[in-house]
Amino acid sequence: MSDNQLYESHPPEERIEEQIEILKKHETFVYAGFWMxxxxxxxxxxxxxxxxGLVIYPIFRLFNLSLDNTSFFSAITITTTITFYAYFVLMTKFFQQTLGKIIFGLKVETIERNKLDWATVLFREVFGRYLSVTIWLLYIVIAFTKRKQGVHDLLADTTVVHERNAYLIQKQA
Structure with a gap:
């Protein structure tokens, strides 16, 4: 039997179902590790x-506002901090992934595979990320947990998975 005949004998739907069965036998998701x-x-x-650099700083220069960020409560520090958290909250809520996760094919999922709600996203991306950013060593927890969860994931009952595997499972459901 040639490669083409073998390929044609298993249509794409069957191959996807085979992949789904393999995933179900294991842990449903392939978790994204520390390095990814x-x-x-x-x-x-x-x-x-x-x-x-393209939006916030030019606006501050346009209105002749101070760019001195030596104070924790300076206008530029507060504004760039809001940008930081808003990016993670909005991207995670609306797309379940940030641009970095999109590039690497990763996706945020709840442990129960429920839709991400605002409370979960805010808790994960604001409180949990604040802890992780403040104490960098907390990110290392990802390397040692079964589901490759960081502290912010553990607190919010979320994990980061490879998107293709999550898509296959959701398509089957």
Whole structure:
């Protein structure tokens, strides 16, 4: 039997169902590990830095506002902090992923596979991320948990999975 005959004998729907069965036998999701998530986060930081550089800082210069960020409560510090958290909250709520996660094919899911609600997203992306950003070592927890969860994931009952596997499971349901 040639490769084409073998390929034609198993239509795409059957191959997808086979992949879904394999995933169900294991843990349903393929969790995103520390390094994948780190690189996605680095890309997100570059995106946020770009937003600040292309939008926030020019507005401050246009209105002749101080760009001195030596104070924790300076206008520029507060504004760029709002940009940081707003980016993660809005992208996670509306797309279940940030641009960094999109590039690497990752997606935020709840442990119970429910739709992400505002409370979960706000708790994960504001409170949980604040803890993780304040104490960088907390990100290392991702490398040692069964579901590759960071502290912010553990607090919000979420995890980050490879998007293709999540898509296959949802399509089957």
């Amino acid at each position: 998530r780190l690189w996605a986060y680095v890309i997100d930081l570059i995106v946020i830095w770009s937003i600040n």
